[in-house]
Amino acid sequence: MNVVAPIEAPERAFPIGGPILELDGISLRFGGVHALTNISFNILEHEVRAIIGPNGAGKSSMLNVINGLYTPQEGSITFAGNKITGMTPTRAAQMGIARTFQNIALFKRMTVLDNIMAGRKLFSHATFLEVALQLPRARREELENREKAEEIIEFLEIEHIRKTPVAKLPYGLQKRVELGRALAAEPRILLLDEPMAGMNVEEKQDMCRFILDTNDHYGTTMVLIEHDMGVVMDISDRVVVLDYGKTIGDGTPDEVRSNQNVIDAYLGVAH
């Protein structure tokens, strides 16, 4: 009889590829404060990459640099082989970089469906007038966008709250909706800023599953920031560790876990 392959070690539908994003010698200062100092690491296509570090280590600054919100004083960013200068959030979005926020940034009074539809902005080319008059292009786009939004709603298992205003939802579900809106942009890279912050165990498990499923199903490259080490180590392919704006570790979860600098930074060390 055939020997059955174990289910635990699946091959990936989207095998990890070459670098999609390379950060080289990034330094970011706010006046005299050195938020990031000479940081270099890369992100491979289709991987789950985590950026971790204690509070104030510069994690969110790093994400904001990738996202184009902050412009670093030194260093370069290469996206899919092209050096990017003057990155802006709009440009990042057009290039296929989407993100979620640490403090949920949804349109609170709009429904879940409308929030996710808002994530389809990039795919709407119809002018105001076309939409107002419901001309063919506007209608076609609306239908396409709705179909994609419904696909995401099914993927994230939120059919039952489709028509519910976001403000009425519990925190864990709002986070899921935010992930949905980011997915609606069909990103190549998805940046998640503390996706698990403030969640209970069950909500964290759900979120982990959706992060892995997204990576598996859509092949989206996932970059997530977390300070909860346990969660990160379970779901990431590679981890970069920041402390005081510097890289102190970079590698697989096992490598990072046994890295003395990382242990010192997390557990504290006598100076």
Added chain:
Amino acid sequence: MASDTANAATFPELLLRNAQVHSGKPAIQQKRRGIWRTTTWSEMAAEAACLTAALKAKGLAPGAVVALVGDNRPRLFIAMAAAQAAGAIAAPLFQDSNVAEMAPWFKRLKPTHVFAENQEQTDKVLEILPDCPSITCIAYDDDRGMRHYKNPEVVSYESLLEEGKGAPLDGLASDADGSRDAFVFHTSGTTGDPKPVVHTHQALIERARAAARIEGFSADDTTLAYLSPGWMAQTLFAYVHPMVAGSSTCCPESSDTLLDDLREIAPTHLVITPRMLDTIVLQISARMQDTGGFNQRLYRNGLQNGQKGGLLYSLLLYKPLRDSLGMSRIRDAYTVGDLLPEHTMTFFRTLGINLKQLYGTTETGFFDVLQRDEAVSTGTLGTAVEGVELKISDSGEVLMRSSGLFREYFGDADATAAALQGDGWFRTGDLGALSESGELRLTDRVSDIGALADGTPFRPKTIEARLTDNSEIRAAVVIGDGRDGVCALVDVDTETVGRWADGQEISFTGHSDLASRDEVYDLVGGLIEKANAQLASDPATAPVQIRRFLLLPDALSAGDGLLTPTGRLRRSAIADHYAGLIEALYSDRTDVPIENVPGHAHEIHDDVHGGPAALKLRDAKVTGDLSSRRAA
């Protein structure tokens, strides 16, 4: 239309006829990605024919069993038809059951082919696979997460369709023998383990034709399938009746969207469990609390006093409420299982919803005893439908005989013979009485009745009914067989008691916190005192007054296996689950540490997390002097 299907002997043959007669009409509708998607009768037949060819190619032999593990989905119903067209027996299972519950069913039925809805169900079947080597093929529907599976048995439904592509429709009727077995259904297992019950095409179709005649089912009817297909009543209404009448079945998007989907579809007939009716009533009354004075007065006068109001109420209250419940088109709503409390029944009937009690057993084809449109008398389950005979045995047990009787318990001739005892009368296990006009009234399960240690007869359901008549108590379980006295486990109703607590300015975090409050204990204690007084008024029941009670920290649920899908108590399961608490009730203890309560073993109870540290046990006030027999 009936004549067109009148001589079809099997379900696949009926499907073929429906595809000819009702070709463009919907057979199944399912909401997916926000849109209701229709499978017409001709599409259903074409797909079933392809699947039949593929299953035969995969070695499905006549007489084999095909297990179906999944929710109500178009493909589940199509797989049923395909299995039957190949001469196999379709065995829909309770898909919410865990591996430990499912494994014995698989081992007994020895299915060769399995239909699994998704990854979750496939995982369960794979776990059982080593113990069930008969399985050669597991077909899954939803491919999410299924890419990694390398097991040779696992194939996609999609690939089977591809394999059987272009198969001619008449493959559905190639071997139309109505005396073949069509289905295996499991009983809901009120007492003991669920038993597999085998029905033939002939018996089911003959009974369905009778039901269609009595209730006037036609091709224009629609139902919503939302209960487990493993439960016979659901598959009866979602598959068997539509096949005979040409009507359509709708599948909700997910269990969470059920009430929205119900409103959108507005079915013409529906099976509703007592639990669901309770939920609806509670939701409505909770929402009424939040409205203004006029609405509340309208509601009180129009619905709560049990009197049907005039035209004004019809326009302002009944019709809008029916619409918002999705019951504006309901012609027949069937409540199954236990007799519904009268106030719930009155509520829906006042609304103008034709809610009727339906009683039957899996062994007798389920559509057995029905309240009739012209004569719905409260307090009874109705009369036997045509073709069904009822009688009460000398010991008070309800016996039933009909042409829709099951053929056997799967592979268990002894159990079959024991249930029929050679005379063709099926022993239902329910105790009951028939009125002069043939109306059935049930009292207890045969297996439930017992006696206290001193020999006083003990009929738990009669005692429990006195408690559950109060809207504050959702369920109650009384214990007493072989004991010195009667004790009760009480499941308080979160909605009603929660609202009461709000009014008393008692704050609570959730069900278990609420059920641990002294004030709530006092409230329930008062209700028990009243029930005891009623019991004491009859010398026969005076000794079975409730002496001690506790409030359960968790609601009893079918998910935990403590209730049947229809909401009936599974007493032996409850007794096992709460054995420690029951022993404590018969001791001198006044509380049980929370970590000894099932489901609360790892609970943290401190100032931060809150929650009770111990479960309280209380004495109940009894009427008269029972001290001579005081519980030890």
